[in-house]
Amino acid sequence: MAFSLIDVLWAVFGFVKGIFLISLVVFVLSLAGLKIFSYVQKRFSLSWFRAVLLSSFLEVFVLLLVVYFLPAYLGFQEQTYGELLPELQPTIFEIVGGYLFTLVRLLLVSLLFCFLLLPLVFVSSYVFEKLNPKWPHYLRVFIAVFASTLIGGIVVLLLFPWTISGLLYLIFFA
Numbered sequence: 001m002a003f004s005l006i007d008v009l010w011a012v013f014g015f016v017k018g019i020f021l022i023s024l025v026v027f028v029l030s031l032a033g034l035k036i037f038s039y040v041q042k043r044f045s046l047s048w049f050r051a052v053l054l055s056s057f058l059e060v061f062v063l064l065l066v067v068y069f070l071p072a073y074l075g076f077q078e079q080t081y082g083e084l085l086p087e088l089q090p091t092i093f094e095i096v097g098g099y100l101f102t103l104v105r106l107l108l109v110s111l112l113f114c115f116l117l118l119p120l121v122f123v124s125s126y127v128f129e130k131l132n133p134k135w136p137h138y139l140r141v142f143i144a145v146f147a148s149t150l151i152g153g154i155v156v157l158l159l160f161p162w163t164i165s166g167l168l169y170l171i172f173f174a
Helices: 005-044 048-076 092-130 137-159 163-172
Strands: none
Touching: 005 048, 005 137, 048 092, 048 163, 092 137, 092 163
């Protein structure tokens, strides 16, 4: 089956539309990340690279905590259909140990995600610096975020499509 030019253009338009919607969410997260970055850089007098690493690590860690523990929290809100026998109930040490292990695992996954996001941070900072400084700050940030999200979407969806399932595995099961 041969593809016509209109089919290809429609597919590219759909891809860019999806990237635009994703970049709106990333834009809001990056505004929070910029606040964290400026606070970390001023408070601890770190270099740009270290401040970027620390701020992106903190933002990714908080996001992963929400993504991981929100389903568990919503599951605790459900009404139980019975109680476990006292012999089968976990002790408080087992429960706390499980949560501590999960926190340590999420710290390591956040560190890995932080290094995976670092090239996209470099792209967005390059685009931000190359844009006209007379433009509004939020417009330059959005264009930089859109460019890095577009490059990230191209890399993830077209070059390495298995990374989505791999990242989900790292978050929930690794």
